[in-house]
Amino acid sequence: MMRRLLLCVLPALLLLSGCAAPVDPDEARESIQVIAMDTAMLITTYGERSPAAAYACEDVIRDLEKQLSRTDPDSAVSRLNAAGTLELGELDEELIPILSAAEAYRRETDGAFDITIAPVVAAWGFAGGEEYRVPGEAELQELLERVDGSAVRVEDRTVTLGPGQAIDLGGIAKGYAAGKLTQIFNEYEVPRALAELGGNVLAWGDRPDGTPWRVGVQDPAHPDDRNALVGVLELVDSFAVTSGSYQRYFQQDGKTYHHIIDPATGRPADSGLTSVTVVAGSGAGGAMCDAYSTALFVMGEEKALDFWRSQQGGALFSLVLVTEDGRVVVADKTGQFNFVPEEGSGYTYETVS
Ligand code: AMP
Ligand code: MG
Numbered sequence: 378m379m380r381r382l383l384l385c386v387l388p389a390l391l392l393l394s395g396c397a398a399p400v401d402p403d404e405a406r407e408s409i410q411v412i413a414m415d416t417a418m419l420i421t422t423y424g425e426r427s428p429a430a431a432y433a434c435e436d437v438i439r440d441l442e443k444q445l446s447r448t449d450p451d452s453a454v455s456r457l458n459a460a461g462t463l464e465l466g467e468l469d470e471e472l473i474p475i476l477s478a479a480e481a482y483r484r485e486t487d488g489a490f491d492i493t494i495a496p497v498v499a500a501w502g503f504a505g506g507e508e509y510r511v512p513g514e515a516e517l518q519e520l521l522e523r524v525d526g527s528a529v530r531v532e533d534r535t536v537t538l539g540p541g542q543a544i545d546l547g548g549i550a551k552g553y554a555a556g557k558l559t560q561i562f563n564e565y566e567v568p569r570a571l572a573e574l575g576g577n578v579l580a581w582g583d584r585p586d587g588t589p590w591r592v593g594v595q596d597p598a599h600p601d602d603r604n605a606l607v608g609v610l611e612l613v614d615s616f617a618v619t620s621g622s623y624q625r626y627f628q629q630d631g632k633t634y635h636h637i638i639d640p641a642t643g644r645p646a647d648s649g650l651t652s653v654t655v656v657a658g659s660g661a662g663g664a665m666c667d668a669y670s671t672a673l674f675v676m677g678e679e680k681a682l683d684f685w686r687s688q689q690g691g692a693l694f695s696l697v698l699v700t701e702d703g704r705v706v707v708a709d710k711t712g713q714f715n716f717v718p719e720e721g722s723g724y725t726y727e728t729v730s
Contacts, residue, residue: 407431413442414551415505416575422562423569423585430565434572437557444471445550447495448505457536458495458543465534475546475553475664476531482549482668483526486684490672491526491640493538495545501645502627503636504545509627511634517643524640548637551577552618552667559659576619577667580612581659589613589715596722597623597651597699607705607722608697611715614659618666620674621652621699639675648677649701656714657694669694682708682729699724 407427411418411434418438422430446452450459453469465472479492495504497520502509512520528539538544546553551574558572562581569582571590580590589611599605600623610617622635622645639646653674655666673681678698685696685708695709697716705724707716718726 409435411435411438413438414446414554414575415547416551418572418574420558420572421570422565422567423582424565424567426565427567430561430567430570433561433565434558437561438554438574441471441550441554441557444469445475445546447545447547454544454546457538461540461542462535462537465536470534471553472536473531473534475549476529476536476544478553478662478664479544479546479549479668480526480529482665482672486669486672486676488526488640489675490548490668491524492544492546492549493524493526493529493542494638494640495543496520496523496541497638497640497643498545498547498636499543500643501634501636501638503625503638509629509634511629512643521640521643524643548620548671549664549668551575552616552663552665552670555579555616555618555663555667557663559663576621576624577663578612578617579659579663580615580617583613592617594619594654594697594699595621595623595652596719596724597621600624605722606719607699607724608719608726609717610654610656610697611717612656612713615656615713616659616661616663616666617654617656617714618663618670619652619654620670622646622674623651637671637674646675646677648675650674650677650681650698651701652697652699653681654697655694656697656709656711658711658713661694666694673698678706682706 405427406423408421409431420431420434444453453472457463482490498504500512523541530537555574555577562570572579578592592610593606594608596605596607626633626635635645637646653670655670657666693711695711698706703724706727708729
């Protein structure tokens with residue numbers, strides 16, 4: 378009998394409280410938990426319209442989930458995957474900007490991020506619903522022939538996949554959702570907020586006492602201990618998105634298999650990294666941070682840092698990489714955040730430029 382161990386560890390980024398002056402009691406504040414997109418989300422809004430804003434966030438997330446879910450057979454993504462083509466109705470319109478963003482990130486990352494990885498993700502049992510299993514090499518090669526995001530066509534309102542293709546937006550949907558929350562915060566004139574969508578954090582404004590939001594970066598070696606951190610990000614008006622091999626995995630015959638698949642091999646990326654955190658300003662787009670964190674995990678340290686260097690003229694983002702050999706590498710030219718190493722974590726810390 379195979380021994381399987383499922384550990385689905387919820388939020389990769391942990392919200393830290395305390396350590397600063399108390400919140401002004403007069404300041405209106407609403408905190409809600411939303412269980413959606415396979416994770417527990419926490420949204421805290423401030424300001425006079427904070428309750429309405431928080432619930433508007435929930436509506437946006439639920440609406441997106443209805444369109445993008447892999448497991449809901451009625452979602453636009455499921456209908457597209459089942460039929461290979463879909464004329465988008467009024468309620469499915471988010472698919473158009475997401476697909477075009479996903480295609481841009483596929484090209485930029487040289488295919489490390491590719492939503493048509495879906496059949497391979499499903500073969501490993503990471504698409505939800507199926508059992509975890511280790512597919513054979515021949516099966517993987519056969520499935521990999523269908524992986525090619527450039528074959529996805531969007532014409533007017535009709536999306537068409539290549540033969541045998543399916544899409545999986547698990548690597549971008551939460552970041553895209555986090556990006557949409559900035560629109561709500563603007564619309565409801567929310568002065569400050571913190572939204573944590575399962576490893577995708579939007580820190581809006583600063584904290585009521587004027588200090589930055591403090592967001593922990595989980596130690597991948599201790600995924601069950603939410604207090605085990607490699608460090609803390611101090612953020613103002615920023616997205617921070619973490620992808621990690623510890624976030625979803627199973628074990629079989631003494632080996633660990635995680636959910637971030639290298640499209641070059643069809644296997645869990647074996648890149649020497651255990652987590653990648655991408656940080657960018659709140660104007661940059663949560664979807665970008667989410668897609669990049671997945672792609673840079675696949676690339677590994679060297680290629681990820683090359684990518685980061687090559688992008689410095691364009692969309693600015695910063696990185697915190699955690700390596701299998703116990704290093705934390707911080708790459709930041711934006712001045713967007715402060716990274717505070719965790720004392721006694723056992724990691725060594727490097728800053729690169
Ligand atoms: P994230 O946690 O954002 O890194 O996303 C991981 C999820 O994205 C997985 O659970 C899969 O659903 C999907 N995925 C896995 N590998 C890839 C890949 N190379 N490109 C795009 N999506 C992927
Ligand atoms: Mg991602």
